[in-house]
Amino acid sequence: xxxxxxxxxxxxxxxxxxxxxxxxxxxxxxxxxxxxxxxxxxxxxxxxxxxxxxxxxxxxxxxxxxxxxxxxxxxxxxxxxxxxxxxxxxxxxxxxxxxxxxxxxxxxxxxxxxxxxxxxx
Numbered sequence: 001x002x003x004x005x006x007x008x009x010x011x012x013x014x015x016x017x018x019x020x021x022x023x024x025x026x027x028x029x030x031x032x033x034x035x036x037x038x039x040x041x042x043x044x045x046x047x048x049x050x051x052x053x054x055x056x057x058x059x060x061x062x063x064x065x066x067x068x069x070x071x072x073x074x075x076x077x078x079x080x081x082x083x084x085x086x087x088x089x090x091x092x093x094x095x096x097x098x099x100x101x102x103x104x105x106x107x108x109x110x111x112x113x114x115x116x117x118x119x120x121x
Contacts, residue, residue, distance in 0.1 A: 014038065021045055029053040031075065034065045043070045049101045051076040057084035067092035076101045 018041040025031050031048030032055070034041070048055055055075040058065070064086055075082045075098055082100045085093055 016040065018042070019044075023047070025050045027052070029078070030055075030057075032056045033059050035059045035063050037063075038065045040067045041065055041069075043068065043073060045072040047074045049074040049076040049099075051078045053078040054080035054084070055082040055100075057081060058086060061086075064089055065093075068094070070095045070098060072097050074099045074101060078102070 014036050016039045018038070020032060020041065021044040024047040027050055029052050031046070031051040032043060035058070043056065055077055056070065066089055068085070068089075070083065070093070077100065083095065
């Protein structure tokens with residue numbers, strides 16, 4: 001089911017697997033956030049370009065998402081970042097064929113820059 005998300009954001013909290021596919025963020029602060037300890041997420045073909053604060057990331061220190069496959073999305077950074085995750089999760093994150101808006105470099109922000117995230121164009 002495709003949804004248009006208005007004036008809000010998606011939270012992932014203590015789940016085993018989340019599939020977030022085909023959504024459009026019409027207006028809101030954050031496109032997708034995870035809280036606490038989470039296992040896996042597939043984020044596919046969403047339009048998160050309207051994010052006013054940040055794109056995809058964690059809420060606070062200690063939050064985790066072990067693996068994530070992020071493909072075919074349009075992600076806005078708002079005033080913060082496109083994609084951010086703890087370095088402890090970086091080996092399980094895969095990004096590809098995404099479009100990053102509001103950035104001159106057209107690349108995601110990685111926290112820290114030395115993370116082992118796997119990016120494919």
